[in-house]
Amino acid sequence: MSPLHVVILAAGQGSRMKSSLPKVLHKVAGRPMLHHVIDTAQTLGAEKIHGVIGHGADQVKASTTAHSVSWVMQEQQLGTGHAVAQTLADLPDDARVLVLYGDVPLTTAHTLQGLVEDLDEKTLGLLTVTLDNPQGYGRILRNPAGQVTAIVEQKDASAEQLAIKEVNTGILAVSARHLKTWLPQLSSSNAQGEYYLTDIIAMAVQAGMAVNVAQPGNPFEVQGVNNRLQLAELERWYQSREADRLMTEGATLADPARIDVRGELTIGNDVLIDVNVVFIGKVTLGSHVSIGPGCVITDASIADGAQIHAHSIIEQTSVGPNAQVGPFARLRPGTQLAANTKVGNFVETKKTIVGEGSKINHLSYVGDATLGANVNIGAGTITCNYDGVNKYQTVLGDGVFVGSNSSLVAPITVAAGATIGAGSTITKNVSEHELAVARGRQRNVAGWPKPEKH
Ligand code: UD1
Ligand code: CA
Secondary structure (H helix, E strand, C coil), X not given: CCCEEEEEEEXXXXXXXXXXXXXXXXXXXXXXXXXXXXXXXXXXXXXXXXXXXXXXXXXXXXXXXXXXXXXXXXXXXXXXXXXXXXXXXXXXXXXXXXXXXXXXXXXXXXXXHHHHHCCCCCEEEEEEEECCCCCCCCEEEECCCCCEEEEECHHHCCHHHXXXXXXXXXXXXXXXXXXXXXXXXXXXXXXXXXXXXXXXXXXXXXXXXXXXXXXXXXXXXXXXXXXXXXXXHHHHHHHHHHHHHHHHCCEEECCCCXXXXXXXXXXXXXXXXXXXXXXXXXXXXXXXXXXXXXXXXXXXXXXXXXXXXXXXXXXXXXXXXXXXXXXXXXECCCEEECCCCEEEEEEEEEEEEECCCCEEEEEXXXXXXXXXXXXXXXXXXEEECECCCCECCEEECCCCEECCCCEEECCEEECCCCEECCCCEECCXXXXXXXXXXXXXXXXXXXXXXXXXC
C-alpha cells in the first residue's frame, strides 16, 4: 500500500482561548491536544507527520521535540486549503494524505482507519458527523442518489443548505497526486476570502471520484476546541471513557464522575478507587489494591493488596504487596516500600528503601535512607540528610527500633537489632544490638516553688 502521510493543521491563533499559550498546547487529560493528534497519527502507521504552524510556532515546536514531526510555516492563515498547500512540496506523489486538526484531539485511530484503509487514486475519504445543532460547520451536500457532491461553508450556505445536519468534521484523506492538482486551483472568492480545503470535494466529484464517507463512533471524537468550555467538555468525555474502561477491567469506582486519569493507568482485578483520585503519568495498580479519596498518584506502581488511604501523595514510588500507606502520607521520588510495610499519617519519604514489614507510622521525615526488614521508626523521627550543601545517607539494619522524636544525623549507620532511645540526636554509628541514647539527662528537683504572677 502507498505510504501514509498525515498533515496536522495547527497554524490558527485560537483567540477565543484568551491565552498566551497556543491553542493546540492546551491540555486534555494532562497532555497537549497536539500530542494526542500526533500519537494517533503514529498509531495509524504514518510514514511522515507534517505539522502546519503559524501562531506560536516556536512554542509549538519546542513542546514537541520528543515527536518526529516535519514542521512547515504558514506565515499568513489564508485558509485550510492554503494550509495544506504548504506541505505539497514535501509529499510524495503516491502518498495517501490524511488531514487532521491540532485542535481536534480525540479522534480514535479506529475511526480514521476507515478513511485511509481503502483509499486509492479513485476515492476521497471524508469524515462527517450528524449534529442536532450544525451551527458553524460546513454542510455536506448530497445528490438525490445520496452521493456527496460538495461541502458548503456556513457563511456561504443558503437557508436551505443551513438546514442540513450532516457536517464536515474537517478530517479527510486523499492521494497527494490529487492535492497537487487541486490545491493550486483553489480560489478565495467566497464569503471569508479564504482558500477552503473543502472545495476539493466538488473537484473530486467533477473528476469522477467516489467520496467515501465515514462517521465517528461518538461526536466528541470530532469535536474541536475553540474555547475553554469546549476544552472542559472534551476533558469530561475523555475521563468518562476512562472510567468506563477501568470498571470494565475490574475496578470499582466510588463515583465514575470523580476520577481523573492523566496518563496510562493499568489495573488488576478487584481494584477499589474512592472519589477524587488523580492518576498522572504511568501508574500500575495490582489486584485488590484500594485507593482512598483524594489521593494523587504519579508514575508509580502499587502491588497486589496494597492499601493507599485518603489524601496520600505518591510520586515515582513502588509500593510493595499488602503495604499500607497514609492517610496523609507523602511518598516522594525514589521511595520503594517492600511487602507488608506501613507508612502512616504525616510521613514524608524521599529516595528511601523500606524493607519488608518495616513501619514508619506517624509524623516523620525519612529521606536518603535504607531501612532493613522489620524496622520500627517512632513518631517524629527525622533523618537529617542535608547539611545545606550535600545530602547524606542513613542506613538502618534489620529490626532496628528508633524511639520517638529522634534525629538521625547522616551519614549514619545503625546496625541490625539496635535501639535508639526516644528523643535522641544520633551522630555516631551504632553497632548491632546496642542501645544508643543521646539526650539531656532528666533532673527532678523536689519542692520546686512555681513562679507566681507579679
Ligand atoms: C473548517 C471547515 C468546515 C468544518 C470545520 C470543522 C474549511 C474551509 N472549513 O472550518 O467545513 O466544518 O472546520 O471544525 O476547511 N488552520 C490553519 N491555517 C489556516 C486556517 C486554519 O492551520 O489558514 C487550522 C486551524 O488552526 C484549525 C483548523 O485549521 O486547527 C480549522 O480551521 P478553522 O478556521 O477552525 O476552520 P473552520 O472555519 O472551523
Ligand atoms: Ca474550527
